Amino acid sequence: xxxxxxxxxxxxxxxxxxxxxxxxxxxxxxxxxxxxxxxxxxxxxxxxxxxxxxxxxxxxxxxxxxxxxxxxxxxxxxxxxxxxxxxxxxxxxxxxxxxxxxxxxxxxxxxxxxxxxxxxxxxxxxxxxxxxxxxxxxxxxxxxxxxxxxxxxxxxxxxxxxxxxxxxxxxxxxxxxxxxxxxxxxxxxxxxxxxxxxxxxxxxxxxxxxxxxxxxxxxxxxxxxxxxxxxxxxxxxxxxxxxxxxxxxxxxxxxxxxxxxxxxxxxxxxxxxxxxxxxxxxxxxxxxxxxxxxxxxxxxxxxxxxxxxxxxx
Amino acid sequence: xxxxxxxxxxxxxxxxxxxxxxxxxxxxxxxxxxxxxxxxxxxxxxxxxxxxxxxxxxxxxxxxxxxxxxxxxxxxx
Numbered sequence: 001x002x003x004x005x006x007x008x009x010x011x012x013x014x015x016x017x018x019x020x021x022x023x024x025x026x027x028x029x030x031x032x033x034x035x036x037x038x039x040x041x042x043x044x045x046x047x048x049x050x051x052x053x054x055x056x057x058x059x060x061x062x063x064x065x066x067x068x069x070x071x072x073x074x075x076x077x078x079x080x081x082x083x084x085x086x087x088x089x090x091x092x093x094x095x096x097x098x099x100x101x102x103x104x105x106x107x108x109x110x111x112x113x114x115x116x117x118x119x120x121x122x123x124x125x126x127x128x129x130x131x132x133x134x135x136x137x138x139x140x141x142x143x144x145x146x147x148x149x150x151x152x153x154x155x156x157x158x159x160x161x162x163x164x165x166x167x168x169x170x171x172x173x174x175x176x177x178x179x180x181x182x183x184x185x186x187x188x189x190x191x192x193x194x195x196x197x198x199x200x201x202x203x204x205x206x207x208x209x210x211x212x213x214x215x216x217x218x219x220x221x222x223x224x225x226x227x228x229x230x231x232x233x234x235x236x237x238x239x240x241x242x243x244x245x246x247x248x249x250x251x252x253x254x255x256x257x258x259x260x261x262x263x264x265x266x267x268x269x270x271x272x273x274x275x276x277x278x279x280x281x282x283x284x285x286x287x288x289x290x291x292x293x294x295x296x297x298x299x300x301x302x303x304x305x306x307x308x309x310x311x312x313x
Numbered sequence: 314x315x316x317x318x319x320x321x322x323x324x325x326x327x328x329x330x331x332x333x334x335x336x337x338x339x340x341x342x343x344x345x346x347x348x349x350x351x352x353x354x355x356x357x358x359x360x361x362x363x364x365x366x367x368x369x370x371x372x373x374x375x376x377x378x379x380x381x382x383x384x385x386x387x388x389x390x
Contacts, residue, residue: 013372086328088329088332092370094363094366094368097366098364103326103328103329104365104366105329105333105366105367105369106366106367106368106369106370106373107336107369107370108336108369108370108371111336111337111369111371112336113333113334113335113336113367113369114332114333114334115331115332115333115334115339116339118332119332
């Protein structure tokens, strides 16, 4: 649509196409989504709060929904975990949605179709790493939350597939004397907190997990990525099919560098967890400097010694 | 209900209609039950509903302009 925009990194039509294509066989490849859905739900369990109306953004075939409200009750009446009464599941791919249950909407994270203050909770399971304008998407999400509503999302982070990135790069360098972008750029932990703040979330928290998955070979890994609908959708990707010789050489390097003792190869998936709250007056805030009601020295029963510099008033 | 052309029997859940807005304008939508469309007058687009699932993707929306079934744009707002 707007390929001239320099901020546009991903081809959203390709993201959708990859998901549409992967949808029918997704059940055979969704282990990572199921694993992270469990971890997201565990994090949610730590929050002492009920969330009657929830949104799952980038729901794929409903992995997170099944964890939160059960296989049968997805989106229907009947309380799920964390007091969820209504779960709206949204994905860019209508074909993926066909595999989910309950209340479904096809929608784009970059252009959310939800009214302000609609949800008590917004969750996202491994989808936001394909969004071009992440600050914009988070801003729209925050607005779709009621005041004091919570967002928690998992997305792939910078260390993801570093092994494959290196092997493809080195193989391509040897074969053609140049490299092209074959693995997505991902957000880093250090950027994520700032992104949440820019989008207006209070009390932002970011942490990360590293999952190591082993495969028979790099070929099996690449086939799995296709099955997950996670193949390269960068706008600057090469449009020609990858030469067979490059793949064979990359797989050889992969086996040399990253084999486990049992002969399988390891692949890293780094998952970033972003959490924040839509602002509300009840939330704790730091006091303004200089508004202290009691002296620290008194609390410590000690004598105040000047450090030489005074805080501004 | 009037003549529903689509064979789909699934209806869109009223709970969804309450929270959906036009993704482009964030403005209100009107529900055309017969055509199974959600209409954004401000954007001049009709978003299809398939098997009860609103497809809120601009790529898939029908442009209202020429097929004058909804002269909303002429009305101004």
